Every structure is written in C-alpha cells, then in structure tokens.
Amino acid sequence: MRNGPGVCLGRFAFASLAAMSERPNDFGAFWLPFTPNRDFKANPRMIARAEGMYFHSDDGRALLDACSGLWCSNLGHGRKQIANAIASAAHELDFAPTFQFGHPAAFTLAERLAQLAPKGLDHVFFVNSGSEACDAALKIARAYWQKKGQGGRFRLIGREKAYHGVLFGGISVGGLANNRKFYGPLVPGTDDHLPLPYDAAMRFTRGEPEKGADHADALDALVALHGAETIAAVIVEPMSGSAGVFAAPKDYLKRLRAACDRHGILLIFDEVITGFGRLGHAFAAERYGVVPDMITFAKGVTNGAVPMGGVIVAGHVHEAFMAGPSHAVELFHGHTYSAHPLACAAGLAALDLYRDEDLYARALALEPAFEAAVHGLKDAPRVVDIRNVGLAAGIDIAPDPAAPGLRGYEAMRRAFSEENMVIRVSGDTIALAPALVVSEAEIDRMVTGVRTVLGKIV
Numbered sequence: 001m002r003n004g005p006g007v008c009l010g011r012f013a014f015a016s017l018a019a020m021s022e023r024p025n026d027f028g029a030f031w032l033p034f035t036p037n038r039d040f041k042a043n044p045r046m047i048a049r050a051e052g053m054y055f056h057s058d059d060g061r062a063l064l065d066a067c068s069g070l071w072c073s074n075l076g077h078g079r080k081q082i083a084n085a086i087a088s089a090a091h092e093l094d095f096a097p098t099f100q101f102g103h104p105a106a107f108t109l110a111e112r113l114a115q116l117a118p119k120g121l122d123h124v125f126f127v128n129s130g131s132e133a134c135d136a137a138l139k140i141a142r143a144y145w146q147k148k149g150q151g152g153r154f155r156l157i158g159r160e161k162a163y164h165g166v167l168f169g170g171i172s173v174g175g176l177a178n179n180r181k182f183y184g185p186l187v188p189g190t191d192d193h194l195p196l197p198y199d200a201a202m203r204f205t206r207g208e209p210e211k212g213a214d215h216a217d218a219l220d221a222l223v224a225l226h227g228a229e230t231i232a233a234v235i236v237e238p239m240s241g242s243a244g245v246f247a248a249p250k251d252y253l254k255r256l257r258a259a260c261d262r263h264g265i266l267l268i269f270d271e272v273i274t275g276f277g278r279l280g281h282a283f284a285a286e287r288y289g290v291v292p293d294m295i296t297f298a299k300g301v302t303n304g305a306v307p308m309g310g311v312i313v314a315g316h317v318h319e320a321f322m323a324g325p326s327h328a329v330e331l332f333h334g335h336t337y338s339a340h341p342l343a344c345a346a347g348l349a350a351l352d353l354y355r356d357e358d359l360y361a362r363a364l365a366l367e368p369a370f371e372a373a374v375h376g377l378k379d380a381p382r383v384v385d386i387r388n389v390g391l392a393a394g395i396d397i398a399p400d401p402a403a404p405g406l407r408g409y410e411a412m413r414r415a416f417s418e419e420n421m422v423i424r425v426s427g428d429t430i431a432l433a434p435a436l437v438v439s440e441a442e443i444d445r446m447v448t449g450v451r452t453v454l455g456k457i458v
C-alpha cells in the first residue's frame with residue numbers, strides 16, 4: 001500500500017507535506033542511485049528534515065551532517081533566505097524557456113558567477129547538474145575546435161580515478177572502473193587518462209603534497225603519442241573528490257596549464273565539488289593561481305536546494321562561437337530547465353550568503369583546525385592513509401581482502417545508527433566535508449564519531 005494524495009485541495013496540501021516526513025508503507029518503487037537497494041530497503045536510513053549542520057531522521061534523531069549533504073549544502077541546511085527566494089520565484093515566474101527567450105535572474109546570476117571566476121572566464125552556460133556540466137564542457141571543447149577549423153582535435157583527456165558525473169562523456173573521461181565498465185563502448189577519443197598525481201610515499205600528507213607536480217608531464221607523453229593536433233581538451237578536478245580526496249601536489253596544476261599552453265590544448269577544471277568555498281575560495285582556480293579555459297560548477301551554487309550546474313567559459317572560447325549569420329544558433333546544446341527560474345533564485349540567494357557571511361575566508365581559516373583534527377585519526381584502528389585539503393578529508397580504511405568496500409559500508413551504517421552522523425563513503429574511504437559554517441566542536445564530534453565507528457568494525 002502506498003500513501004495516496006488527499007481528495008480535496010486542502011487535504012492534498014496536507015497529505016503532500018506529511019508525505020515528506022512520514023515513513024512510506026512501500027519501499028519498492030524507488031530505485032535508489034549508487035546504493036545497495038536490497039540492503040537499504042531491509043534497513044532504511046530515512047532523513048525527514050534538515051537544519052544547520054544537522055539532518056533529522058524520521059525517528060527523531062539529530063544527525064550531524066559530515067559531508068554537506070553530497071558535497072553541496074556548503075551553507076548548512078534550511079537557509080531561510082534561499083527557501084524564501086525559491087518560494088517567491090515559484091509565485092512570480094515558475095518557468096520560462098531559455099531557448100530563444102530569457103528572464104532577468106538568469107542574466108544576473110551569470111554575471112555574478114563570472115565576477116567570482118578568475119578574470120577572463122566571463123560567460124556562463126547553465127545546465128542542471130554536475131554531470132551535465134561536464135558533458136557540456138566536453139562538447140563545447142570539441143565544437144570550439146571545429147569552429148576554429150581544427151576539427152582534428154577531438155581527443156578528450158581525463159585522469160585516473162577522476163569523477164566527472166555519470167553521463168557518457170563524463171564516464172569516458174572519468175577514471176573510476178565501476179562507473180565505466182558496464183556501459184561500453186564509451187565515447188571515442190577518450191581512452192587516454194593522465195595518472196592520478198599520487199603515490200604511496202604521500203600517505204598521511206597534510207594538504208597539498210610537496211612533490212608530484214611532474215605527474216603533469218604525462219601530457220607530453222600523450223602528445224608525443226598522438227600529436228597535439230588531435231587533442232581538444234584535458235579535464236581535471238583540482239581536488240579529486242569522489243575518488244577519496246586527493247589534493248593536487250604543489251604546482252601540479254600550474255605545470256598542467258603550461259603543458260596545455262605549449263600544445264594549444266584547452267584546460268577544463270571540474271569544480272563541481274571544489275567550487276563555492278570547499279577549498280577556501282570561490283573556485284580552486286583562485287587557490288592555485290591557475291586560469292583554466294572552462295570551469296564546471298554545480299552543487300554549492302544553490303546550496304543543493306534546487307538542481308543547477310553550469311560551465312563558466314573563457315572569452316576566447318565563447319568568441320569562437322560568435323560568428324556566422326546572427327540569426328543562427330551558435331551552440332546546439334541546452335536543456336528545458338537550463339537557468340530554471342527557481343534555481344537562479346536559489347543561486348542568487350546562496351551567493352549573497354557566501355558573500356555576506358564571508359564563508360570562503362571562514363573555510364580557509366578553519367582549514368588548519370580541520371586538518372589537525374582529521375590527522376588525529378592516524379592511530380585509529382585500520383586507518384592506512386589520511387589526506388586533506390580545504391574543508392575536505394579522505395580517510396582510507398584497510399579493506400577486508402575478501403570483501404573490498406564492506407568495511408567502508410559498515411562504517412557508514414554504524415555512523416548513522418550508533419553515532420548519529422551522516423558520513424560519505426566511497427569504497428573503503430570515508431570522506432568528511434562539512435559545511436563552511438561548521439564549528440570546531442562539531443569537527444571534533446565528527447572525528448570522535450569516526451574513531452568510535454572504526455573501533456567497532458571487524
């Protein structure tokens with residue numbers, strides 16, 4: 001049996017609200033993403049509401065949110081300014097097409113984002129998720145070279161262990177085997193991946209590793225193999241997030257930028273996680289003093305409150321498209337919901353909050369305390385590596401040789417049910433990435449909770 005809507009309008013409104021927090025009778029229909037569905041449905045972890053640093057379970061427990069939802073609610077949950085902005089937009093303009101039409105908030109948000117991005121990145125193409133942002137950036141890169149009369153530049157180079165979402169472009173340049181191996185053949189021209197700039201000697205590094213910038217030279221080897229004239233773009237996460245928080249070694253991104261410049265290759269930073277304060281700046285590009293040709297963003301732009309993503313594009317890339325007859329479409333790409341009015345409203349409110357509360361600077365100031373706290377787990381049971389940068393940390397647990405991923409999963413389950421915490425795990429790596437409003441006491445609680453859980457898993 002399922003919860004049904006009420007019969008009259010008044011009851012319908014009531015039933016809809018109740019359905020948000022009441023446990024459903026039937027867990028069958030919803031196929032959960034990136035989740036072991038059978039195990040979940042046998043023992044559901046249900047979140048009913050959220051406020052500040054906390055989720056609240058449907059059995060009334062306050063759960064410390066240790067990963068900003070899914071790396072997206074960087075301002076903490078339940079921000080009234082965002083909720084009010086969304087509500088006003090829904091009343092004022094529930095939808096407007098952005099194919100051949102426009103609405104004011106879309107232009108204002110684009111302008112605000114361009115101002116936040118490094119100088120020269122001044123045009124914004126809106127989509128609805130990080131995955132769509134990555135595929136849009138890859139398509140823009142290929143189309144750019146066609147516009148420039150160099151259509152032979154078709155190769156798109158990603159990196160081992162990279163996560164660029166789940167669409168075909170993103171999984172092709174991505175480097176996580178489970179996300180790729182069931183879906184081949186993948187996009188032609190995406191077989192080459194740069195190495196992850198990491199090796200065992202870097203275990204327990206605090207912040208950016210001192211050595212390892214030379215991993216960027218692997219691009220020269222690919223150029224030697226294929227010829228620069230076949231390579232359109234390189235896409236990297238300034239910090240590999242989903243792979244388990246791998247910071248870029250010092251000067252690595254500068255060296256990669258220089259290699260791209262030498263060979264005329266476009267450089268795309270996937271800032272879906274690193275954007276909006278995660279590394280203590282609006283974008284990681286600023287932290288590393290490197291200007292890519294495109295930045296993808298999503299998640300924190302609306303604080304996760306409404307789906308939105310986009311690509312911030314350098315002027316010279318955009319310019320290549322602004323040719324030909326003025327009545328002709330310049331880029332055959334877009335979504336029904338590109339620059340959706342509710343998402344734009346949420347985005348503008350979120351950007352106000354980041355600015356008014358000076359939260360990028362707050363994240364930067366908190367980084368040393370966060371780093372010290374997470375590295376305090378070095379002697380916790382089964383911990384084999386800890387990495388951190390900004391307000392993000394990856395804690396590797398020695399895998400059960402017979403069942404890789406099981407200990408990580410167990411840690412997440414116990415954190416939820418016994419420590420009242422929501423942590424993110426990917427395989428046997430625990431990721432901590434609290435909202436930028438987190439207190440030092442909450443960071444300590446997170447770390448203590450992880451230590452307790454690690455002491456219990458077998």
Ligand SMILES: Cc1ncc(COP(=O)(O)O)c(C=O)c1O
Pocket residue numbers: 071128129130131132134163164165166237241242270271272273298299
């Ligand atoms: C770096 C990066 N790119 C792309 C994505 C995909 O974003 P979405 O889940 O919104 O499609 C993610 C999601 O975690 C990400 O971390």
